Structure formats: structure tokens, C-alpha cells
Amino acid sequence: MKIRQISLLQDFKCLAGACPANCCKGWLIPIDEKTYQKYISQKGILGTALRLSIKKKNDIISFRSTPRGCPFWGMDKLCGLQKRYKTEYMPQVCIDFPRQLYNLDFFCEETLYLACPEVAGLFLNCVVKELPFSFNEASGEVSYEVNTTNDDSEYLDYLLNARKELILRLNSNWNFNSLAFIEYGTDAQNACIHKSKLPSPLDTKYDSLAAEPVSIDCNTYNKLFFNGFYHSALKSSSPLIYKLCCRYIQKFHALSRTNPQKADNSLKALLNSVCDKIPWFDRLLKRYYEYYIIFSFLDTFEDYSFARRLKCGIYQTYMLWLFIALYTEKKKSVSIEELSKLIALYERRAPQINDAMTKINQES
Ligand code: SF4
Structure with missing residues (x-):
């Protein structure tokens, strides 16, 4: 099997007890069927401890959440299960994280979740x-299962090339929020439906939209916040994200209802203020969207949902912009360590933006 590994992987090393945002905190840790069966059949004190540590909700089995995160997370900030039994009783997701192991049958791609601060x-x-x-290529055996039901290798080749071309566009004249991304996505989706020729992002027909942004205002941010992203439970599971959500709600949400124009102006000023504190901030937003494309564009192999995926990434980037702006509001500068932690914590909630997209799409 050909394995393509993102270049960052060769430098990755888990920070273990020194991690500022341990992966056990801030989200649900699902337990796969194989591990669940092991927990169910395990005898003795260990079996009792394992069974007491899990819960089932909406058919999803996960670890119970304690104020400190996973019940097996120790005072030494290390996983108690891993320390005593290595990976024997760890759910697959804990073994793999922060690697995204994607088996497309024709090849495998291994990338890394930004939800890890390292x-x-x-x-x-x-x-x-x-x-x-970049990607390093190697050949070898993989233990993870095929993640797709699609066997159209020509279409997969198209996606690999289109992804490359989208990144080329991003590195030339398209900003992360360029309407051209959505236009291309809509064309690609329609081509799939009508089985016509798939478009190239390099087509000059998109040039006229390159400078047109997908705009955002308080109203859209409100929808992104209140359709899954914000939850009062964040107070204990992710205090920093909760604090920043509250700051947004107090400052902009109420005002946007009484005086939308004033709220939008004030929001714009806050967003623009980040560029003075992080001189390379524009580049950060572009590279974040680039990483998003690298990480999730191949999912269209399964669902053909080009426009939605590209738009979701734009909103995800806008939301990150807002969180960095809220975080740096009262600061003169921000360190790389602070930003790494903030991005990691934000990423643990970011998948919720996909749900909010349904609401935004219904209304547009
Ligand atoms: S979040 Fe990353 S660095 Fe921190 S403990 Fe988990 S894998 Fe290690």
C-alpha cells in the first residue's frame, strides 16, 4: 500500500505530561466496538473500573466526563490505562490521536489533527x-480499515489534482474567503450530478470572483455560535473556549439584536485589531484554510459535497479569526505557545460548525 504522510508527522512528538491541553479534555472520547467488548468481558477490579468509566448516549459509547476530563487521566497528567497496560485497553481513537489515518483503498493518507497543541x-x-x-511517500502495510465505499480511481485522481490546484490558487491570488472557492465547488458538484466534465480550479472563469469575499457579520457569527458550537457544558470541559464564547455573547450578541450596524462595526474593529498584534496574521488565516483543504477535501470522494465543504472551511477560518481576536483583545502580543493551545482547543469544537452550516444554508 502506498502511504502518503504529511511532512509535519516526522517532527511530531507527544508532549505527554507537559502538554498544555491534554487530548482527554474538551470533547467526547468514543469507544469503538472492539474495545467496548473487551471492557464488557473483562473480569475483576479492572473490568469493574472500565465499565464504570463508560456511558452510552444516542448509541454512542464514550468515557464518562469528569471535571478533569477522562476518568483515567491521572494527577501526573498521564493516561493511567496507558501507563499500566500500554495500548491494550485504550480505545482506537486514543491510540491514533493526533493522527488522521485515512485509507482510500488505492492509497493511504496520514495527516495530523490541529486539535493537538504540539x-x-x-x-x-x-x-x-x-x-x-508536503507529503512524504512510502510503501508498507497498514492496520487501519478502508474508509470509503467509492472505487472510482479516476475521480480520486481528479480530487488529488483539484486539491493541489486549490492550494495553488490560495497561494496566488485567492484569499481564504474568496467566493471563487464556492463557485468552483458548486460547478464541481453540478458536474458530478450531471456526469459532465469536472472543472479545474485553475480555470480563468473563476478569476472575476477571486477578490469577492464570502462576507460575515454578527448575524452569521450568532448562527455559528448557537447551532452547536456554544454550550454551557464548555464551562467545565473547555474553560478557555467558554470564556471567549461568553465574551462574544456579552459584547456582540445582545448588541446585534438592538443595533446590528453598531455590532457589525465594533466586530469589524475587533477582527482588524489582530493584524497589529500578529504581523503574519493574514498568512495564518490562509495557511489554516490550506490545512483544512489538505485535511478534509478528499472527503468529497465519499459525499461529493464540494461547495458545502469549501464553505464550511471558510466559516471555520472566520470563527478561528474571531477567537484569536477575542483572546488578544486586551493583550499587546501573543506567543506561539498561547496560539498553539488556543488553536488546539478551538479545533475540538470546530466540527460543530458543520451543523451550523445546515441552518445557514437553509436561510440563504
Ligand atoms: S494533545 Fe497532543 S501533545 Fe497533548 S497529550 Fe495529546 S497527543 Fe500528546
């Missing part, structure tokens, strides 16, 4: 030093 730090290093994200 990965976010490696990502920021590439942004600051203007290093490209």
Missing part, C-alpha cells in the same frame, strides 16, 4: 517560516 505548534512554525506542507 501539532498546532508545528503548523504555526510552517506559517511563520513560510514552509510548505
Whole structure:
């Protein structure tokens, strides 16, 4: 099997007990069927402890959440299960994280979740030093299962090339929020439906939309916040994200209802203020969207949902912009370590933006 590994992987090393945002906190940790069966059949005190540590809700089995995160997370900030039994009783998701292991049958792609602060730090290093994200290729056996039901290799080749071309566009004259992304996505989706020729992002027909942004205002941010992203439970699961959500709600949400224009102006001023504190901030937003494309564009192999995926990434980038702006509001500058932690924590909630998209799409 050909395995394509993102270049960041070779430098990744888990921070373990020194991690500022341990992966056990801030989200649900699902337990796969194989591990669940092991927990169910395990005898003795260990079996009792394992069974007491899990819960089932809406058919999803996960670890119970304690105020400190996973019940097996120790005072030494290390996983108690891993320390005693290595990976024997760890759910697959804990073994794999922060690697995204994607088996497309024709090849495998291994990338890294930005939800890990060490990965976010490696990502920021590439942004600051203007290093490209590349893939190293190797051959070997993989233990993870095929993630797709599609066997159309020609279409997969098209996606690989289109992804490359989208990144070329992003590195030339398209900003992360360019309407051209949505136009291309809509064309590609229609071509799939009508089985016509798939478009190239390099087509000059998109040039006229390159400078047109997908705009955002308080009203849209409100929808992004209140359709899954914000939840009062964040107070204990992710205090920093909760604090920043509250700051947004107090400052902009109420005002947007009474005086939308004033709220939008004030929001714009806050967003623009980040560029003075982080001189390479424009580049950060572009590279974040680039990483998003690298990480999730191939999912269209399964669902053909080009426009929605590209738009979701734009909103995800806008939302990150807002969180960094809220975080730096009262600061003169921000360190790479602070940003890495913030990006990692934000990423643990960011998948919720996909749900909010349904609401935004219904109304547009
Ligand atoms: S979040 Fe990343 S660095 Fe931190 S403990 Fe998990 S894998 Fe290690």
C-alpha cells in the first residue's frame, strides 16, 4: 500500500505530561466496538473500573466526563490505562490521536489533527517560516480499515489534482474567503450530478470572483455560535473556549439584536485589531484554510459535497479569526505557545460548525 504522510508527522512528538491541553479534555472520547467488548468481558477490579468509566448516549459509547476530563487521566497528567497496560485497553481513537489515518483503498493518507497543541505548534512554525506542507511517500502495510465505499480511481485522481490546484490558487491570488472557492465547488458538484466534465480550479472563469469575499457579520457569527458550537457544558470541559464564547455573547450578541450596524462595526474593529498584534496574521488565516483543504477535501470522494465543504472551511477560518481576536483583545502580543493551545482547543469544537452550516444554508 502506498502511504502518503504529511511532512509535519516526522517532527511530531507527544508532549505527554507537559502538554498544555491534554487530548482527554474538551470533547467526547468514543469507544469503538472492539474495545467496548473487551471492557464488557473483562473480569475483576479492572473490568469493574472500565465499565464504570463508560456511558452510552444516542448509541454512542464514550468515557464518562469528569471535571478533569477522562476518568483515567491521572494527577501526573498521564493516561493511567496507558501507563499500566500500554495500548491494550485504550480505545482506537486514543491510540491514533493526533493522527488522521485515512485509507482510500488505492492509497493511504496520514495527516495530523490541529486539535493537538504540539501539532498546532508545528503548523504555526510552517506559517511563520513560510514552509510548505508536503507529503512524504512510502510503501508498507497498514492496520487501519478502508474508509470509503467509492472505487472510482479516476475521480480520486481528479480530487488529488483539484486539491493541489486549490492550494495553488490560495497561494496566488485567492484569499481564504474568496467566493471563487464556492463557485468552483458548486460547478464541481453540478458536474458530478450531471456526469459532465469536472472543472479545474485553475480555470480563468473563476478569476472575476477571486477578490469577492464570502462576507460575515454578527448575524452569521450568532448562527455559528448557537447551532452547536456554544454550550454551557464548555464551562467545565473547555474553560478557555467558554470564556471567549461568553465574551462574544456579552459584547456582540445582545448588541446585534438592538443595533446590528453598531455590532457589525465594533466586530469589524475587533477582527482588524489582530493584524497589529500578529504581523503574519493574514498568512495564518490562509495557511489554516490550506490545512483544512489538505485535511478534509478528499472527503468529497465519499459525499461529493464540494461547495458545502469549501464553505464550511471558510466559516471555520472566520470563527478561528474571531477567537484569536477575542483572546488578544486586551493583550499587546501573543506567543506561539498561547496560539498553539488556543488553536488546539478551538479545533475540538470546530466540527460543530458543520451543523451550523445546515441552518445557514437553509436561510440563504
Ligand atoms: S494533545 Fe497532543 S501533545 Fe497533548 S497529550 Fe495529546 S497527543 Fe500528546
